Amino acid sequence: MNEGGVGGGVGSGVLSGPPDARAAWAAQAVPGPDVVAELAGLDRSQLSAEGRLDAIVAVERVQRWLAAMGHRLLAAHAGDPCRRDDLQQRFAVDELSCALAISRPVAESRVFEAHQLTGRLADTLARVESGAVSPYAARLVIEAVGGLTDQAAATVQAAVGPHLGTATPGQLRRRLRRAVLAADPDSAERSLGHSHTERRVACRESGPGMAELWALLPAEGAATVMAAINCLASVTSADDDRSLDQRRADALVDLGVTVLHDPAAPRHHGLRPAVSVTVALSTLLGHDDQPADLTGHGPIPASIARRLAADPSGTWRRLITDPAGQLLDYGTTTYRPPADLARHVLARDQTCTFPTCAQPAHRCDLDHLHPANPLDKSRGGATNPANLHPLCRAHHRAKHTGHWTIHRDQHTGHTTWTSKTGHTYTSIPPPLP
Numbered sequence: 001m002n003e004g005g006v007g008g009g010v011g012s013g014v015l016s017g018p019p020d021a022r023a024a025w026a027a028q029a030v031p032g033p034d035v036v037a038e039l040a041g042l043d044r045s046q047l048s049a050e051g052r053l054d055a056i057v058a059v060e061r062v063q064r065w066l067a068a069m070g071h072r073l074l075a076a077h078a079g080d081p082c083r084r085d086d087l088q089q090r091f092a093v094d095e096l097s098c099a100l101a102i103s104r105p106v107a108e109s110r111v112f113e114a115h116q117l118t119g120r121l122a123d124t125l126a127r128v129e130s131g132a133v134s135p136y137a138a139r140l141v142i143e144a145v146g147g148l149t150d151q152a153a154a155t156v157q158a159a160v161g162p163h164l165g166t167a168t169p170g171q172l173r174r175r176l177r178r179a180v181l182a183a184d185p186d187s188a189e190r191s192l193g194h195s196h197t198e199r200r201v202a203c204r205e206s207g208p209g210m211a212e213l214w215a216l217l218p219a220e221g222a223a224t225v226m227a228a229i230n231c232l233a234s235v236t237s238a239d240d241d242r243s244l245d246q247r248r249a250d251a252l253v254d255l256g257v258t259v260l261h262d263p264a265a266p267r268h269h270g271l272r273p274a275v276s277v278t279v280a281l282s283t284l285l286g287h288d289d290q291p292a293d294l295t296g297h298g299p300i301p302a303s304i305a306r307r308l309a310a311d312p313s314g315t316w317r318r319l320i321t322d323p324a325g326q327l328l329d330y331g332t333t334t335y336r337p338p339a340d341l342a343r344h345v346l347a348r349d350q351t352c353t354f355p356t357c358a359q360p361a362h363r364c365d366l367d368h369l370h371p372a373n374p375l376d377k378s379r380g381g382a383t384n385p386a387n388l389h390p391l392c393r394a395h396h397r398a399k400h401t402g403h404w405t406i407h408r409d410q411h412t413g414h415t416t417w418t419s420k421t422g423h424t425y426t427s428i429p430p431p432l433p
């Protein structure tokens with residue numbers, strides 16, 4: 001049934017031959033629609049071990065060809081790389097993040113890669129497109145030439161080009177480092193400055209009830225922090241059976257607690273800094289053991305939640321849900337203090353309500369879905385939980401540029417964003433216990 005439908009050009013497939021011969025042809029042909037059709041029409045159950053390997057190689061080469069096509073489409077979608085800050089570009093990246101369900105930083109880096117490969121690294125992209133070079137190798141080139149001028153980047157590309165398809169990632173990194181230093185001897189000094197701007201602290205889940213706190217610091221900064229932790233951890237007593245490692249871990253946590261209890265610590269939305277722990281009323285009363293939710297971490301075991309909820313130190317902000325998973329309301333029916341309203345909305349939505357944004361709600365603005373009208377309250381949107389949601393600065397601005405319209409379903413809490421291209425994307429807040 002494939003006969004006659006495909007090919008016609010020089011080098012087209014051998015659609016009627018034995019499967020192994022067809023796979024061998026596909027493995028060395030220039031990737032394109034002919035090879036895709038050949039692979040799709042292949043009876044894989046009839047392949048020998050050698051034929052299967054040829055087919056695997058052919059699939060890989062087609063994927064590279066498609067990856068190159070993806071880069072060209074992405075670069076065209078995002079537009080002129082010299083105007084990265086204008087509203088149109090921001091909208092294009094935001095919508096890309098929704099369409100592919102990736103975060104904005106990932107969408108930005110995909111666009112950056114596409115611009116590099118369709119711009120000054122066009123030769124590398126051509127090698128990917130031919131099936132000879134993997135997208136991963138191309139990414140290593142992009143990273144290596146990051147701080148270089150166009151001319152130096154071209155020199156590096158020419159030096160490593162012939163090896164891109166054959167070197168292992170480790171070999172390629174070494175070749176790239178050497179080529180970068182040869183093309184621009186000052187780059188090591190500058191890259192030290194660049195590393196310094198990359199310093200950061202990250203926290204990630206590590207098994208039930210545990211988390212890893214990780215920091216990339218300047219050497220002297222890391223030494224300072226460790227000296228402070230060692231100093232605090234050196235205090236012990238005869239009845240303290242903790243190991244030195246355990247005392248160090250506790251000392252680091254104590255540093256955080258001290259800051260949260262400082263009366264001068266900055267407030268957000270009128271609330272003093274604290275860590276929110278959301279727990280079901282039934283769990284708090286000991287009727288069941290539903291996992292609770294720790295803001296910035298996610299689910300934690302019920303036993304930990306009960307301990308935190310009972311802690312009087314003020315480190316923890318306790319939020320309680322009813323059997324339907326709805327946050328139990330704060331204020332009264334007649335008067336709702338603004339701080340409590342803010343606390344309610346921030347706890348309910350947890351992050352900016354743009355579908356791919358992870359900005360924590362407490363660092364967001366509280367936006368009126370329907371604008372408030374201070375002169376005529378009957379006509380403007382009300383200041384109540386139904387009409388408020390958190391938006392980070394970037395997405396607050398994006399809302400007001402007219403690129404998006406927003407609808408919040410009051411029953412489900414889902415927020416639907418409709419872009420001016422007509423696509424819709426829905427943001428679903430993480431479930432509360």
Ligand SMILES: [Zn+2]
Pocket residue numbers: 352353354357358359391392393394395396
């Ligand atoms: Zn946002």
